[in-house]
Amino acid sequence: MDLILASQSPRRKELMALLPYPFTIIPSTFDESTITDPDPETAVIKIAEGKAANVAAAFPESVVIGSDTIVYQNKILGKPKSAGEAEEMLRSLSGRTHTVYTGVTLMKGEKAHSFVEKTSVTFWPLTDEEIGRYISTDDPYDKAGAYGIQSGGALFVKEIKGDYYAVVGLPAARLKRELQRFLSCFQP
Template sequence: MSASIYLASQSPRRRELLEQINIGYELLSASIDETPLDNEAAADYVKRLAVEKARAGQAFATENKPVLGADTIVVIDEKLLGKPRDQEHAISMLMALSNRQHQVMTAVALVLDDEVVCDVVTTSVTFRAISEQEALNYWHSGEPKDKAGGYGIQGLGGQFVEKIDGCYFAVVGLPLMKTQQLIAELLSTQK
């Protein structure tokens, strides 16, 4: 598999998903400020971060290939749940998600030269009831520490998921069909 795009993400899950659909990539650094703007809607926020990550990665690109940036957020009651700061924050997020439905939004952005394509995929996820002890045990597994909303659906966190409505891969961190569509769309504008 030869590198056909750059990936401006440190997420091992995004790398695995690109490999799953046979898209070659080369990693680039993409450090950005992820602070939400005042009154920024969740979908606008996640799109902005994906585009900023792709543009930050583009600054390090040595070849003229698409740069993919992505970001995933969890939203409940119009409140953004990012990565947990500490144990207390993680438990509080998991208890807020317990026995409720929330949305996971993943934005995918690709840039090439001055062209930008970006879209957001939203999936509804319903959790079963979770006890505080289960949330604490989950925290001690180490899995939630770097995950938006404090859980990973593809790991131990999957035990809390009662149902999903939408794209499973978007919840993991990269909607595969949308990613392929955006790559094709961007490359078609280059001809």
């Protein structure tokens, strides 16, 4: 059975490669901005479903995996559009605990299964210098919450409770188990 990852994220590609299944990458063209639900768990699932459905429509015989990650600190923190927005996000996370939600949807034809992995991340208090140095790099701009835990943002993290890989963008261990169950539905 063909397996498709509906993402162009290099991080998700690396994590998918840990699973014992061959897969193809076909990026979704789903417009995430159409999802405006303020509830992070609902929003992340709707986006993951939208990404999966967008690709599954063209490949109804394949199992498509859609995924999205949201950082939540009193509101959803998306990908910053400017240095000012990145700085504002990092200041709001400084010295506090926030929640990262990663939603995953598995889809084949009309059959779909979604789940959310929730992880708490606590940052050290950040100095102006740390924030300034970090936002001067390219790292914060393609990541929810303006940081990459697997790259320069690792220096901000005091504590994590939950799945580290979900914060990176794909809860690989849980995905393996959920995918095994989903695939068993199509066995003769």
